[in-house]
Every structure is written in structure tokens, then in C-alpha cells.
Amino acid sequence: MNSIAPTSLESSPQHCKNCGDVVTKTFCPDCGQRNRAERLSLKAILVDIPSQWLSLDKGFFYTFLLQFKAPGQVARRYVQGERIKFTSPLTYYLIGAAVQLLMLFFSAEQLKSELISKLSSSTEQLAQLQQIYGDNAANIYADVYISVINQGYTYLGFVFLCLPFAFMVWAFSRRHRAAYNGAETLIFSFYTMGHFVMTTGLMGFITVRYFYTYHAPLSLVFYLVYCLISTRGFYTKQQHSVIASILALVFAFVLFMVTLLIATSIAMKSAI
Numbered sequence: 122m123n124s125i126a127p128t129s130l131e132s133s134p135q136h137c138k139n140c141g142d143v144v145t146k147t148f149c150p151d152c153g154q155r156n157r158a159e160r161l162s163l164k165a166i167l168v169d170i171p172s173q174w175l176s177l178d179k180g181f182f183y184t185f186l187l188q189f190k191a192p193g194q195v196a197r198r199y200v201q202g203e204r205i206k207f208t209s210p211l212t213y214y215l216i217g218a219a220v221q222l223l224m225l226f227f228s229a230e231q232l233k234s235e236l237i238s239k240l241s242s243s244t245e246q247l248a249q250l251q252q253i254y255g256d257n258a259a260n261i262y263a264d265v266y267i268s269v270i271n272q273g274y275t276y277l278g279f280v281f282l283c284l285p286f287a288f289m290v291w292a293f294s295r296r297h298r299a300a301y302n303g304a305e306t307l308i309f310s311f312y313t314m315g316h317f318v319m320t321t322g323l324m325g326f327i328t329v330r331y332f333y334t335y336h337a338p339l340s341l342v343f344y345l346v347y348c349l350i351s352t353r354g355f356y357t358k359q360q361h362s363v364i365a366s367i368l369a370l371v372f373a374f375v376l377f378m379v380t381l382l383i384a385t386s387i388a389m390k391s392a393i
Contacts, residue, residue, distance in 0.1 A: 179206040184213060188316040192347060193354020196309035200301065210311035214283065217319030221274040224325040229267060235333050236263040253393060265388045273381050274318055281380040283310045286373035290352060294365035300356055313351045317344055345370060 137144050142151035184207045187195050199207055208216070225232070237259045240247055250258035269277075287310035291297055297306070321340040328336040352366040 181208045181213075181216070184208045185316075185319075188312065191354055192316075192351035193309070193313070193356075196312040196351075197355050199312070200305045200308055210308045210315070214279070214311040214315030214318070217315035217317070217322065218274045218278060220319045221322035221325070222271060224322045224329065225267065225271055225274075228325065228329040231330055231333070232267055233260075233263040236266055261392055262389065265392060266385060269381055269384045269388055272384065273377070274322075277380055277384065278314070278318065278377070282373055282377045283307070283314045285376050286310050286314065286348075286369055289369035289372050290366060293368050294362035296360050296362055297356065297365060300360040309351075309355045313348055313355075316351075317347060320347075341374075344374065 136142070137149035137152060140149060140152045142149055144150070184195055195207055196210070199210065207213075240250075240259050240262060247259060250262060254261050284307070287303070287307040290310070291301070291303055291306040301309070321343060324339065324343075325336060328339060348370050349363075349366055352369075353361055353363075356362075
């Protein structure tokens with residue numbers, strides 16, 4: 122029986138393996154993929170990791186630093202077509218959410234202890250909960266609250282923070298609507314909210330553990346200040362409406378907090 126030779130993973134090095142376009146240099150002129158003549162190896166994978174995440178002129182680290190250096194500029198440049206340098210907006214938000222979840226995971230015991238202590242100091246509220254949930258009411262409430270916060274930085278944050286903020290900042294100003302459409306504004310929202318949750322998550326590794334009382338106020342201040350500066354960076358001076366931006370930030374935050382309260386109430390009822 123004739124043996125069949127294994128098929129090489131390589132195609133002609135003159136053609137991009139991703140889109141098939143003709144490649145004459147290191148990167149495909151159509152899709153931007155690196156032209157590799159060799160098969161993948163562990164060395165190639167390990168070399169790609171720093172270039173994708175730690176490079177100062179492209180990738181995640183470049184996106185993260187530019188979000189601090191020039192808030193709003195990443196979204197503006199991405200919308201204008203300069204995309205290969207930046208981590209995609211949805212990916213950036215998901216990375217930010219992952220950082221928050223990681224912080225909450227490592228700080229869970231500290232958070233639970235602080236919540237139980239705070240609830241115990243409110244004897245009337247604790248007594249009401251104990252009538253329903255028994256002597257373990259404080260622990261049940263703390264576990265439910267932490268669970269809801271975890272949800273808040275995943276799908277609840279996506280649905281009740283990113284989407285409302287994008288819609289409101291777009292809808293509240295005629296100048297904003299003239300500058301960018303809804304999808305382009307959503308890209309701005311993903312980058313801005315992603316950076317907010319990522320930064321406060323990184324900050325939380327220190328503040329939640331050592332300065333718990335100040336973590337929430339500092340996060341709120343950062344949210345308002347950073348997001349407002351970011352809208353100013355996304356829109357030009359002629360396009361930007363400060364009042365519309367402030368209203369969008371406040372309304373989105375209130376909606377998000379109300380959602381967390383409702384989710385907590387529903388989860389507490391289901392715990393009976």
C-alpha cells in the first residue's frame with residue numbers, strides 16, 4: 122500500500138497564508154499578517170508574545186500606555202482606520218474585566234470581612250436579615266454581594282455600562298451624532314470603560330487590601346475624571362459637548378448601580 126506523504130503546512134511564501142494576497146515584504150499589505158515561510162514552533166510562539174503584549178509601538182502595552190498618555194486618542198485613531206497597532210476595543214474591555222475579576226478573586230476574603238463588619242455595625246439592618254436568613258445572614262449577604270460584583274464586571278458591565286454610556290454620549294448631543302455613528306461611539310465606550318475597569322482593578326490590589334474605605338470613592342473619582350477627559354480626546358474641541366458627556370457619565374453610572382442593587386435583591390430572594 123502506497124504511503125501518502127504528509128502535506129506541508131506551508132503555502133508559497135509569495136502569498137499570504139491568511140488572505141491569499143501577494144506578499145513581497147515581511148507583512149501582508151492586505152490583512153497585515155506576518156509572512157512566515159517556516160512552520161510554527163515553540164520559539165516562534167514565545168517570540169510573538171512579547172511583541173503582541175509588551176511592544177511600545179503596537180499591541181496591548183502600547184494601547185494601555187496611550188490610554189493614559191492621551192485618553193480618547195486610541196478610539197479616535199482606531200475609528201479613523203489606524204487599527205493594526207491597537208488591541209481591539211472589545212478585547213481591551215474583556216482584559217479590563219479579567220483584571221477586575223482577578224483582583225476580586227484575590228481580595229474576596231478581605232471584601233467579605235469588610236462587608237460583614239459593616240453590616241454588623243448596622244444592627245437594625247442585620248436584625249432584619251437575620252429574621253429571614255437566620256444567624257448566618259451576614260455571610261449570605263456578603264457572598265451574594267461579591268457574586269453580583271463579579272457579574273457587574275462581566276455581562277452586567279457590558280450591557281448596563283458600556284452600551285448605555287455609548288448610546289447616551291451619542292444621543293445627548295447633535296454635535297456628537299454628527300461626528301461619529303453609534304458603532305464608532307461604542308468602540309470609544311469599550312476602550313474608555315475597559316481602561317476604567319482595568320485601572321481600578323490594578324489599583325484594587327493595593328487599595329482594597331490596605332485602604333478599603335477609599336477604594337470606592339477613588340474609583341468613582343477616576344471614572345468621572347478619566348472618562349470626561351477621554352470624551353474630550355475622542356471628539357475635537359468643536360465637536361465636544363461637556364454637558365452631554367457629563368450627563369452620559371452620570372446616567373450610565375446610576376443605571377449601572379441600580380442594576381447591581383436589583384441583581385443583589387434578586388439574588389438575596391433566591392437564597393431564601
